[in-house]
Amino acid sequence: MLHVEGLSVRYGPVRALESVSFEARSASITTVLGANGAGKTTLLRALSGLVPSHQGTASFDGQRITGRAPEAVARLGVSHVPEGRGVIAELTVDENLRLGTFVRVRRGERRAVVDEIYERFPQLRDKRHRSASTLSGGERQMLVIGRALACRPRLLLLDEPSLGLSPIVTAQLMATLRELTTGDGLGAVLVEQNARSALSVADWAIVLNLGRVVVADRPARLAADADLRRHYLGF
Amino acid sequence: MELFVDILLSGVAQGMVFAAIALGLGLVSRATGIVNFAQGAMGMFTTFIAFSLLSHGVGYWPAFVAALALGAVLGAAVERTLIRPLQGKPALNPVIVTIGLLIVLEGVAGSIWGNVARGFPAAFSQRGLVIGRTRVAFSHFDVFLVCAVVVLVVAIVALFRWTNLGLRMRAAAFSPEVSRLLGVRVGRLFTLAWALACAAGSLAGLLVAPLSSFSPYYMDLNLVYGFTAAVLGGLLSPVGALAGGLVTGLSIAFVGGYVGPDLQPIAALALLLLVLMVRPQGLFGTSEVRRV
Known part of the structure; x- marks a missing residue:
């Protein structure tokens, strides 16, 4: 691969x-x-x-x-999750995830892909409209990995x-x-x-x-x- | 009382022009971290092209739209050819380049159209409206001016807040590297930000030209006021630019009306200093560190 x-x-x-x-x-x-x-x-x-x-x-x-x-x-x-500060703190949790879907997911399927990420990381769903800067370290890590998955990657x-x-x-x-x-x-x-x-x-x-x-x-x-x-x- | 109302109204109209300039400065600053000192001169140049079209018999509205479109093209071209190669270079380089562009554009405009002051037509009557039995210092053209800038601000806010393109633009501005890793074509979005900014600059140029003595230098002072408005508004939000524009417009209108027009530029600089000392993040900015 x-x-x-x-x-x-x-x-x-x-x-x-x-x-x-x-x-x-x-x-x-x-x-x-x-x-x-x-x-x-x-x-x-x-x-x-x-x-x-x-x-x-x-x-x-x-x-x-x-x-x-x-x-x-x-x-x-290929989805690269960079070290440490991969969260875009000025955007909300939901916006961070949606951003992942723009390239490899078709328009009509984007919402479903984001919902899938929420299924996997339910804490993120509870904070979806909050600024990503309010997340804890563990939640931030979930968000960047969730966002990488929202890209529908083949290699992380x-x-x-x-x-x-x-x-x-x-x-x-x-x-x-x-x-x-x-x-x-x-x-x-x-x-x-x-x-x-x-x-x-x-x-x-x-x-x-x-x-x-x-x-x-x-x-x-x-x-x-x-x-x-x-x-x-x-x- | 009538003087007060007249000053207030002319301050609002002026302030709208400054808001449009501040909006353009903010778009560019947010996207590429650069203060575009040529913002006013680019608006001046496209307004002169509209002037040429008008004098060749083209109608006002086609010339108006052509100037806005040319502003966008000019902005995109400047970003691609002059600004993009400076990425990763010292922060002073783009400052020098945009100041150089300002001087070049004014020089070229002077050699094509002459360094003389003339008049630029307005889309609507510039005679004051009659309210009750008094004629106020606010014309049909001022109504158009205010509406045009409000429409621009609302359109930009809507773009950023409710569209995927706007989300991409915000992401690219805040975190270009992460955005690229998500497949966002950051370079194109920066070009788009410059195009929008310079279209806004063209709008400001077209709107303020009938109120000024129209020469290659008529935007210089407006850029100073627009810059004051941008800093007041915090450089980040379109609504901040609008508020900053209004505060600046009203301030210099009152100084001009009650103290003297000669003191207007000094008043603007005093306002700028005051903001930078008391609230450097601007009225609407957050307290993050400024890049410029």
Whole structure:
């Protein structure tokens, strides 16, 4: 589904990503782990077109996505949920969700898609006409993920969705992700600092260090490797 | 008493013009974070084109509509060619570019139409209406002027509040990066915001031309007043622009009527300073940090 080959990104002289290759399959979660500054966020930003790539390619369902504008990548069905401040605080909850439906959902079906999101996250329905700035951290995370789903994506790129959430809410979020990616073919690339919970739901894991892929393996094997955990994953 | 009423009425009419300018400034500022110093000059230029059309025998309304449409085209063209390449550059660059555009447009207008003051026709009679037995300083044309600006403000409010396009425009202005990730073509919406803003500037130019001595510089002072109105109104909401325009129009009308017309520009600047010191977010703005 997503095929990344030799992808490099530079910020001036700084090599943020160096020849990264991996694949993400449909109906599965690929987690990208690593310390702060390892290049995880840069990887997602390069995939969605927010930063230009220096070398290498990424393609989605056979179509090259490197070199395209972010809006063009989004229109192909790649939904990037950026870290932290993805909520548009000046809009209401309902407006945030509707905004997701404009590109890939037909006019007559948009209301139904938003209602589906409310079914999944009932707290959002209760606050639908409130400004998104009034939401708690967990609710904001529901809103950005709900909005990404309202895009009817085929691949989710999630940047640290557990950031600032309590362990219980994080566990719920991971369960939701697992459920979403089983079934109708939705794939996810999950960037996480919280390696333990990411490994618990992922189907495949890669570890970045200083912009390079150092390990790519099954999550269970990564979790079992004490050295690796100590060096790169911090648990 | 009659003087008071006359000043009040002329202040309302003037204020509406400032509101239209402030609305345009606000649209551009909200979308692209830029103060368009050429807003007035662009309105001046399209009004001169209307003037040329009129002098070649074109009717008033076709010329009026043509000037509004040209304003939109000019705004879109300026955004695409001059403003878009400055994205990510220092904040001073667009300031210099729009001031440069102001000077160029005034120079070009001067060389085409001459730096002389002339008259510009009004759509309706400019003789004061008779109310009871007194003639007040408010004409049929002033009624048209007020209605035109109110229609503009209502249309912009409706666009933002009740349409999907308006929702996209708000999202693009508040959070361009997130909007792009949702597939919103942010660049096009910024072009549209510039087009709307400059059409509003053209409307202001057409409406105020019959009240002024019509030369390539007749919008300069109006831009100062419009800018005051925009800051008063908080730069964000069309209703704020309307209120800011009215307050500015009334203030300078009363200063002009009771103190002297020479002091009007100073009064506007004093009002501007006062607002910036006491309530920098404007009468209707929220207390978020200004980008410009």
